[in-house]
Amino acid sequence: MANQILLLTTFLAMTCALVIAFEPSPLQDFCVADTTSSVTRVNGLPCLDSKLAQADHFFFSGLHIPGNTSNPVGGKVTPVNVVQIPGLNTLGISLARIDYAQWGVIPPHTHPRATEILTVLEGSLYVGFVTSNPDNKLISKVLYKGDVFVFPVGLVHFQQNVGKGHAVSLSSLSSQNPGVNTIANAVFGANPSISDDILAKSFQVDKTVISSLQAKF
Amino acid sequence: MANQILLLTTFLAMTCALVIAFEPSPLQDFCVADTTSSVTRVNGLPCLDSKLAQADHFFFSGLHIPGNTSNPVGGKVTPVNVVQIPGLNTLGISLARIDYAQWGVIPPHTHPRATEILTVLEGSLYVGFVTSNPDNKLISKVLYKGDVFVFPVGLVHFQQNVGKGHAVSLSSLSSQNPGVNTIANAVFGANPSISDDILAKSFQVDKTVISSLQAKF
């Protein structure tokens, strides 16, 4: 099961594509990512010769295809960020489609570099985010088709399908590469592991509880 | 007809909600726009007391409702930016739903403060953007359901429904308030008018052509 979660997380990671703002501004019309260049790595990605830019560099297809939600959490993310659309490089925005099985969840996570704005395309979702310390106030709501909700940059948030069938949402994120830290995976599934002594103290439980949690990620 | 276009443009203006990046970063978890405050205007909008923030400040409903495309261009924009969701203030992202009658168009326009990423929800669209001088290269493509396309910040772009029925798209924009300059309205419908002498020289036509164009906006 740990493998399945890892797999899911891998999709999430390359995917949980939200769009982040506040990135460095573009200094030319566009800077299509040159993913074949291995010569030099930069903040973001190097640019293709602008004369070679074509419509396909700004294009992605398949966002209408349902993701496979047969996994332990019942949620699947299809990312559309600079990895999928090289023309997004330097432009500070990206997308993700999310499919939910009945009662499926997208576990609590943060985007280190993006605010997210989510639109419900099908079904009903219970969503929420938690404010910073010390309040840790939960701001949540049940959403229906056509509803939109905002998750501010860096805050912990989650989604759950609370309707009768499959649900679908589309998220926009204010970064070309927003990143995603799924709490369970980052804390209990880090590789190598965070020591059980630290986690036991942090969560105020026995090390045996920590070990059983770690075994799942 | 000029009135109808003006009306459309009004919707576009408050609407053609794309999301722009590169805005000032937030300096707190969030800064819900206090739209009732008339005391002081700032870059962006003043903030509500954070203790009063509620889920509804981060929420909008109705994005599944088709817009009315009975207007000369056959396109209608439903915006979801900081005007509709006060919680977007300082967060650098927004949305817009666009409905298209058959052969309906969203005329050439620019967003002064945002890159746009468009997803086709229903139907087929012919879309494109034009690069800066001197090349003015048109980068265009026909899109189908589930396709995604990017319009870089500040460049002229347009959409047309080229399928057999109604079409719908959802756009994300890298600004809480991206702005929209519809070319025809800004150039031929400015109020007061740009002088016909300037426009005749700029478009290399007789003033009578300019006058007939201005009469429509």
Place this chain on the structure above:
Amino acid sequence: MANQILLLTTFLAMTCALVIAFEPSPLQDFCVADTTSSVTRVNGLPCLDSKLAQADHFFFSGLHIPGNTSNPVGGKVTPVNVVQIPGLNTLGISLARIDYAQWGVIPPHTHPRATEILTVLEGSLYVGFVTSNPDNKLISKVLYKGDVFVFPVGLVHFQQNVGKGHAVSLSSLSSQNPGVNTIANAVFGANPSISDDILAKSFQVDKTVISSLQAKF
């Protein structure tokens, strides 16, 4: 004539050098553009070894030389941006000299990445900019020698010589590479063309009017 305009536009494009702000900040004293490097393209330009930086990298001469305004619009732009001064790379500012024949115009255009501040050096200019939808309010003024005017980032603006002789202005732009979209060229001179059906709907005119406009750019 289309060629002449194209030529003019080429100058404009490399030129209509205004200065844009809000660019990524420098991370060292300077980063002189290494225009000979073809190894890697980045957002902006790669840097020369700082030890090789010389005064000439921060220098341009000839801004006192009148531009040749013998072209259909009677306006000529001489740009001074990162192309002409490699030391401007990462520094977020540039210049342009503009010469105007009698009644000469700089046609309506936008800078996708810069605010412009214009100073009249000689003669009299009628200038203006148009606000975003839905107001499309024209804010304009006749300027005389020593007058200064501001065009906010991304908004449509224009200039015309309304004095008795030649006129000259100097513009500063808040970007090392502000870009310029001349409306007429981007809309009617795109290559390949934007379809006449889209343009006819957008400007509410017959396709024959569109064709005659396209023939000029």
Place this chain on the structure above:
Amino acid sequence: MANQILLLTTFLAMTCALVIAFEPSPLQDFCVADTTSSVTRVNGLPCLDSKLAQADHFFFSGLHIPGNTSNPVGGKVTPVNVVQIPGLNTLGISLARIDYAQWGVIPPHTHPRATEILTVLEGSLYVGFVTSNPDNKLISKVLYKGDVFVFPVGLVHFQQNVGKGHAVSLSSLSSQNPGVNTIANAVFGANPSISDDILAKSFQVDKTVISSLQAKF
């Protein structure tokens, strides 16, 4: 015990003062926060009349005083951000002193708006951060007096005193108000609670385990 943690978290929240970068730039020499002004809230804080600025607005004392680590996790944060030093407003940097009892920990947390750079003043610390999905790679090290370590913006990180006595570190953060999300508190101590069904699915455990975790925060 939940109360004690809450208390600790409160200190953390107002405290875990790291310094974040990438904030809006200052537009004047300084903008001392006017904390007495309740008239208008802005992104950041309104400014005091600059003529009233005094040395004490840029000053804080007491960072040499040990914090009280008598709490369940054995760690205590003393923050020095814009709340303590109003002159930090608009300037994008802050500090925090952290005291650690023997084996005391600062539980896994993120700063939504800041990178942190930590210096060990006394004792030995085991510290680490976890990369985004899908790798969730733990990058960790044991630090001694005079050692420095970096936690990149938005990533999950933690510290533990692994030496023989008390330990002390000083952190700098790239924001005037970096914020802190302590994972345990945000996830298991949110107010109101995140539903146990969501958490059980997310952490792949029985609801009884979730309930016992929630009881502690």
Place this chain on the structure above:
Amino acid sequence: MANQILLLTTFLAMTCALVIAFEPSPLQDFCVADTTSSVTRVNGLPCLDSKLAQADHFFFSGLHIPGNTSNPVGGKVTPVNVVQIPGLNTLGISLARIDYAQWGVIPPHTHPRATEILTVLEGSLYVGFVTSNPDNKLISKVLYKGDVFVFPVGLVHFQQNVGKGHAVSLSSLSSQNPGVNTIANAVFGANPSISDDILAKSFQVDKTVISSLQAKF
């Protein structure tokens, strides 16, 4: 003479208007500074109701009028920044005209928030800037009419009229409020004074030399 210098510096200060980039981006078409508002101070300036914006808010006249160079250094700065043009608020650019008597100088100074790009309108100037420690390399050049030179943000720079008559230059700066620190005034003319012990050590001279320097500012 100290008074004369102080006076000059006052002009410089409100003036030595260069334009700086990297300021917070605008979140609306424009935000004309509301200089009559004393209710709330913000980073930058509060905005006038956008409906009240007029052409004069984006306008300044008189930049063709020579400044009075009858002062000890023989240089006079006429600033055109957000103080003179309220429409520059949030737009990140400004100007300054500088007049030079024969052999007149603009003493070594820095702009804390702007890069400067200078154009010689009349005469000949010797200009230069000094790189950061440890190199302190002087990059300098003699400029003639029509020449342009760049001073990177934050670096010490200066100008001197080395031609036969009066000289004039126009500077653009990448900030709406770039600020200016004239070295001699900041170091030897601070109010109250920096202690002569500190300055004697810093400049490796007797306190008597420091006292005589301080007497002049």
Place this chain on the structure above:
Amino acid sequence: MANQILLLTTFLAMTCALVIAFEPSPLQDFCVADTTSSVTRVNGLPCLDSKLAQADHFFFSGLHIPGNTSNPVGGKVTPVNVVQIPGLNTLGISLARIDYAQWGVIPPHTHPRATEILTVLEGSLYVGFVTSNPDNKLISKVLYKGDVFVFPVGLVHFQQNVGKGHAVSLSSLSSQNPGVNTIANAVFGANPSISDDILAKSFQVDKTVISSLQAKF
């Protein structure tokens, strides 16, 4: 003695490591500087392959070791910026330890790209900064162990040990590479020299005074 100062300044330069904010945001979890890459120079530094990133890339040791203050000014800076910690690349923060002999000073200087926040670890310091023209107001204070003080970005500031023994402070700076312009060295020690005629006019003294000052740097 000039050599000794030069040497000190060299340390200062590579060191006087403060942390500056307002830098371009990271577009990935981290971008460890690849200091061995000589292929391409960029704004900041190119990135190492992220798979090769190790704890040591985010680490520095030795900040507890006193610097050698046996030099003319009696102050020594130990920098910890992107040169010492490659993992700081793109993250906008850095540190510096400063040691002071009795009555030792850190001469007046500016950081072109950073705000500094200083903490006194041992001893007593007299510190201050000077506001921009025209006020040149000195804002200063005597600090004791545990006191913290802020120097806003780009302003002239200084420190002096006014206690009975050695003093130590730790500074945080809002840039990965803040830069430092020591006034005395930039003005009187530039290489090649700024002409004595310019300096004599600027400081209102005889050229002989200037020559004697230049001889020391």
